[in-house]
């Protein structure tokens with residue numbers, strides 16, 4: 001079987017700003033990959049490129065064997081690249097769950113409706129099926145008693161757990177987390193990390209951008225250190241965090257740890 | 258253990274307010290002026306209150322009120338539908354539709370409503386026959402312009418098209434006021450643009466869109482008097498002016514019209530008050546926690562408290 005995520009030589013420009021400068025990365029099925037790196041190194045941009053919230057400028061991103069955002073069309077002996085239609089891209093995105101730093105729950109919907117919305121509108125599930133799924137997931141993240149609450153009535157940690165349930169409701173093959181605990185008060189970080197760890201144990205493929213080095217040590221199969229739009233170092237947590245080979249990595253952990 | 262379970266209620270502060278004598282001075286001055294004004298109004302024979310009373314329920318005038326209401330409601334409905342369409346087109350990916358909406362807003366905001374109404378009235382003169390078909394090719398349907406574009410339709414369309422341009426800007430402002438993270442979250446879940454718009458963005462934007470639309474409705478009530486440019490001659494202002502001139506009594510009939518406009522505006526304002534309370538207009542995020550949310554639904558309170566919608570105080574636009 002191929003890897004779940006294959007990123008090769010990906011570049012991204014914002015105007016003249018060269019944010020990703022040739023990123024290579026592979027994430028196996030069921031693997032948890034934690035991305036660490038200083039602010040502005042392009043971690044969020046990389047995640048956003050994976051589910052096409054941003055268009056890459058060069059390179060290839062393949063998720064579950066499918067080229068993201070593009071199609072290769074063979075005409076005789078030449079192979080052309082065609083952009084995928086909006087509908088096709090939406091289908092690709094629906095296979096990938098994303099959790100944001102600022103939760104981005106839909107404030108006008110209850111917890112239950114937040115989780116049921118995409119399965120109903122994107123997958124076309126009937127209400128009963130979506131509800132069963134949503135209740136199951138909200139119970140899993142420990143919020144079975146908050147189903148009729150609105151996001152504004154929940155703590156940050158609870159909101160982020162709803163956001164995780166909302167992403168999982170689409171039964172994704174891959175979950176992306178962009179600093180899921182950075183907006184939380186310190187005492188609420190643990191409950192979110194616990195849900196993520198539980199998810200990792202269940203075999204979900206996960207790409208996690210975080211500053212929680214402890215989480216990386218405990219849960220990550222692969223740790224990636226990024227700086228200035230490049231993957232500087234990758235390996236197990238013990239290798240990258242415990243015994244970094246590059247001076248940039250050593251400097252970073254010297255400050256963080 | 259030994260400590261009482263309930264906290265004793267302390268004596269609540271009940272202090273005398275700072276005296277503000279200026280309040281009473283102003284009250285006396287205003288009261289005096291109002292009394293003088295009302296006295297003048299009632300005793301001045303030029304107002305002819307007998308005529309006012311005689312014409313207040315004249316069937317022609319009551320019918321005029323009906324037409325005015327119909328024009329107001331009809332043109333607002335046309336305006337709202339157009340505005341939503343134009344605002345969506347302007348945000349969309351199709352450059353042709355984006356251009357259409359930009360030009361529409363530019364033109365209808367950029368020319369006087371009076372001129373537009375004259376034009377709609379002249380349509381049947383400029384184009385005696387309207388037909389649908391391929392340019393220089395065959396015609397599919399064709400009809401007499403005057404049959405379809407009678408004065409009432411011309412007035413409705415004229416007002417509605419003009420209003421749509423203003424409301425489009427209000428709707429656009431509303432859509433832009435919703436946090437981008439909302440669209441991103443929906444997009445990341447695989448939702449189509451249209452689903453994201455109707456299910457996620459517009460319900461939150463309503464808070465910004467609806468209150469100024471109420472304002473526009475009140476403004477429209479009076480703008481309907483301009484349809485004499487078409488000319489459409491059945492609405493309140495035209496009817497009262499015509500009767501007044503006919504009887505050489507313009508003043509009492511102007512008063513009759515003013516009374517009706519005031520009554521309808523008052524009713525609309527009551528409605529507007531409830532709508533604004535429902536959407537929590539003028540309350541910031543902190544307002545929600547201060548409990549300034551009486552009359553709001555749970556859902557609206559939740560949107561307000563989440564702070565995903567920026568309210569722009571400059572959004573009230575009136576032609």
Ligand SMILES: Nc1ncnc2c1ncn2[C@@H]1O[C@H](COP(=O)(O)OP(=O)(O)OP(=O)(O)O)[C@@H](O)[C@H]1O
Nearest residue numbers: 014017019037038039040041042043044045046179
């Ligand atoms: N939409 C955009 N337009 C222009 N520049 C952008 C955009 N998004 C990101 N950037 C720039 O790209 C660079 C990388 O940003 P990115 O958000 O990926 O960094 P990051 O590693 O996630 O940082 P942080 O840890 O602060 O979240 C930054 O310099 C940022 O200013």
Ligand SMILES: [Mg+2]
Nearest residue numbers: 043044045179
């Ligand atoms: Mg980031």
